Amino acid sequence: MNMLADGASWMFAALKQSTSATVTLRRTGQSDTTGVKATIGKSEPMVDEVGAVIVDSNSDDYLIAVADYAFGGTASEPTINDVIIRDGTQYGVLPFAGGPCWQYADTHNRTTYRIHTKQKS
Amino acid sequence: MSSAVATIAAEVTALLNAASASGAFSQEFTAVRSYVPRHDSETSALQVFVVGTSIPSIETIAGDFDATECVIEIGVFDRVDQTDLEEVDAMVQLVEEIGAYLCDTTGNIASGQRMTTPEVDPLYDVNQIQNGVFASAQRITYRSCVDTRPVEPTMTVPGPQTTTANDADGPLNLFGLVHVTHPGGLLNFRVSTNGVQLVVNFNGDVATAASALTMTGTAAQINNELETLSASAGDPEVCTITLQVRRNGETAWVETKTIAVTVVAA
Numbered sequence: 001m002n003m004l005a006d007g008a009s010w011m012f013a014a015l016k017q018s019t020s021a022t023v024t025l026r027r028t029g030q031s032d033t034t035g036v037k038a039t040i041g042k043s044e045p046m047v048d049e050v051g052a053v054i055v056d057s058n059s060d061d062y063l064i065a066v067a068d069y070a071f072g073g074t075a076s077e078p079t080i081n082d083v084i085i086r087d088g089t090q091y092g093v094l095p096f097a098g099g100p101c102w103q104y105a106d107t108h109n110r111t112t113y114r115i116h117t118k119q120k121s
Numbered sequence: 122m123s124s125a126v127a128t129i130a131a132e133v134t135a136l137l138n139a140a141s142a143s144g145a146f147s148q149e150f151t152a153v154r155s156y157v158p159r160h161d162s163e164t165s166a167l168q169v170f171v172v173g174t175s176i177p178s179i180e181t182i183a184g185d186f187d188a189t190e191c192v193i194e195i196g197v198f199d200r201v202d203q204t205d206l207e208e209v210d211a212m213v214q215l216v217e218e219i220g221a222y223l224c225d226t227t228g229n230i231a232s233g234q235r236m237t238t239p240e241v242d243p244l245y246d247v248n249q250i251q252n253g254v255f256a257s258a259q260r261i262t263y264r265s266c267v268d269t270r271p272v273e274p275t276m277t278v279p280g281p282q283t284t285t286a287n288d289a290d291g292p293l294n295l296f297g298l299v300h301v302t303h304p305g306g307l308l309n310f311r312v313s314t315n316g317v318q319l320v321v322n323f324n325g326d327v328a329t330a331a332s333a334l335t336m337t338g339t340a341a342q343i344n345n346e347l348e349t350l351s352a353s354a355g356d357p358e359v360c361t362i363t364l365q366v367r368r369n370g371e372t373a374w375v376e377t378k379t380i381a382v383t384v385v386a387a
Contacts, residue, residue, distance in 0.1 A: 050160075050246045051258025052172040053196040057162040057249075080251075081204055092202070095251040118162070118253045120202075 005108035012105065012112045015039045016065060023062065026083040026090075030071040038084070039063040043116060046097045059096040059116040063105050069113055078102040078115045091117035126173035126191045129263050130154050133193050134171040137219065146218050147211065152195075160198045162254045169219075170196040174260065190264045195219055201255040209245070212255040216241060220259055281381040 020037040043059040062084055067075055080101050082093040095101045096116035105114040137152040150169045158170035175192040197216050201208045220239040241259045249256040 048246075048248065050198075050243070050249060050256040051196055051260070052174050052194045053158040053160055053170055053198065053256070053258065055160045055162060055198070055246075055249060055254065055256060057252055057254070059252075092253065094253050095248075098248040098251075 002108075005106075008106040008108050009111065012063070012065070012109075015063065021086055023064075024085040025069065025071065026085060027071050027076075027079070028081070032085075033071055036064060036068050038086070040086075041114075043096055057096070058118075059094075060091055060119060062091070062113075062115045062117060064113050064115060066111055066113060069115075078113055083120070084115070084117055090120040092120050094118050124173075124176075125189065126176050126193075129191060130171050130173040130193050133195070133223065133261075136223070137169065137171070137195075140222055145222060146215060148215050158196060160196070160254075160256070162200075162249070162252060164198075165200045167197075167199040167215075170194075170198075172196065188264060190262055193261050193263060195259045195261065197255070197257045197259070199255050200253055201250065203250050203253065209250070209255060212257070213244060216244065216257045216259060220261070223261060276376060276378060278378045278380050 016037050016039065020039045023036050023038045025033040025036055039062070041061040041063060043061055046057040046059075048055045048057065069078060070076060078093050078101055080093055080095065084091045084093065093101050093115055094117060102113050102115045104110045105112040131154055134152045134154040137150075140146065141149050141151070148167055150167045152169040152171050154171045156172070158172055160168055160170075172194045173191065174194045175190075197212065197219070199212060201212060203209065220241065224239065239259050239261045241257065244257055246254075246256040
């Protein structure tokens, strides 16, 4: 493991310890997974055009350890329409900026998901 | 409002809002006319934008007639759950309803434009709907035909007249005395006598005082008592008759003629 990977590993461990919130993961057909540590962030706002209308899009992102994103004890990649519940508010997992609904936050170690969500209306 | 595209966009906005308020659509909304419409994907409310996207282009279509076209875009936006088919279906239905309504009501566009078939593209934006936003753009081309023929009509007025004062200020009966003719049939004429105005559209038989004008072919005849004289019996007075030709709401030609009138004792 090189120095960058070591540094990233340390940083995500520190984030999880010191800046994370506790969330619940929900997926249709599965039991909720409670008590999951997640660090809350945001993606860069995206500006798009649909016809003559400018559309501003934002994504509430959750950094969750790969090992913690699990249902029924089995780790699973996030999928569209999973729901992350924080303080009673539901955030649906959705693609953002025409890309996937999640990506690795640490491309070296691949230990943390960056999951794109939008607060459900 | 002098801008054609702004006028049409405002008319479309008013038309949609009136229809929505009367329950013509499956979802109620307030359309907003804008030059820089902006939608925040966090917004949960249904938003409808009306945007004029092109200034009128002019094309001579036949002889004395020019066609003008301008494009109005109607954007429909709302938060949806892409997996909820009923919710997305309802938005698609609204887009269809708006297009169909405008197709059915082109006659209500005061500027006289006629709409071509609406072009819906996109029906919904794939990237946006994945992000939880239904975003649709519908472009409607409004087309009008402009008469470019010479506008000078002919107005004939009678020679000196006498009138009997029925009371202190007697009316002058212009029945059959003033005639307006024009070879075309598409122009609005505005005839006034000392401030009393009549408007006649030869083509559509529109007159603000329908009983005041008789239209035969391309001619109009004033057949009403239009003038109130202030002169006392025996005094001469001059009546002014002004004929305006208006094209697309603007005065294109004006002619003023006078009739000498003497009020005589009854």
